[in-house]
Amino acid sequence: MDIVxxxxxxxKKYRTAMGISQEAFxxxxxxxRTYISAIECxxxxxxxxxxxxxxxxxxxxTYKLFLEENE
Amino acid sequence: MDIVxxxxxxxKKYRTAMGISQEAFxxxxxxxRTYISAIECxxxxxxxxxxxxxxxxxxxxTYKLFLEENE
Numbered sequence: 001m002d003i004v005x006x007x008x009x010x011x012k013k014y015r016t017a018m019g020i021s022q023e024a025f026x027x028x029x030x031x032x033r034t035y036i037s038a039i040e041c042x043x044x045x046x047x048x049x050x051x052x053x054x055x056x057x058x059x060x061x062t063y064k065l066f067l068e069e070n071e
Numbered sequence: 072m073d074i075v076x077x078x079x080x081x082x083k084k085y086r087t088a089m090g091i092s093q094e095a096f097x098x099x100x101x102x103x104r105t106y107i108s109a110i111e112c113x114x115x116x117x118x119x120x121x122x123x124x125x126x127x128x129x130x131x132x133t134y135k136l137f138l139e140e141n142e
Contacts, residue, residue, distance in 0.1 A: 001123065
């Protein structure tokens with residue numbers, strides 16, 4: 001499993017399901033738009049704490065960010 | 072959810088279930104024993120790539136490292 005890709009795809013999936021832009025989502029988690037964009041484009045790994053901030057802002061359980069499309 | 076605590080507890084749970092020491096597990100993932108010890112004692116956050124290396128070495132799906140005890 002390519003975790004950076006799975007995480008980036010899941011972030012984009014849940015963010016777009018919320019119907020908000022990268023900028024609005026970045027504000028919601030107190031991060032910068034370019035950071036969110038880089039994660040969604042697999043250009044950025046992130047730490048456990050930021051994983052938790054993103055899951056909280058997406059209002060989902062953290063483990064869902066690690067499920068592959070077919071899981 | 073305290074992600075650093077949940078991750079550390081899950082790492083210890085799955086590692087001890089495999090019946091191997093922190094040292095042997097560290098060797099298995101190509102990391103240092105003190106790094107594994109620090110994660111299990113909540114003293115260390117880690118990156119996505121290292122999360123994947125640990126899940127692979129534990130031979131479990133990555134998302135299981137993010138499930139709380141009652142999930």
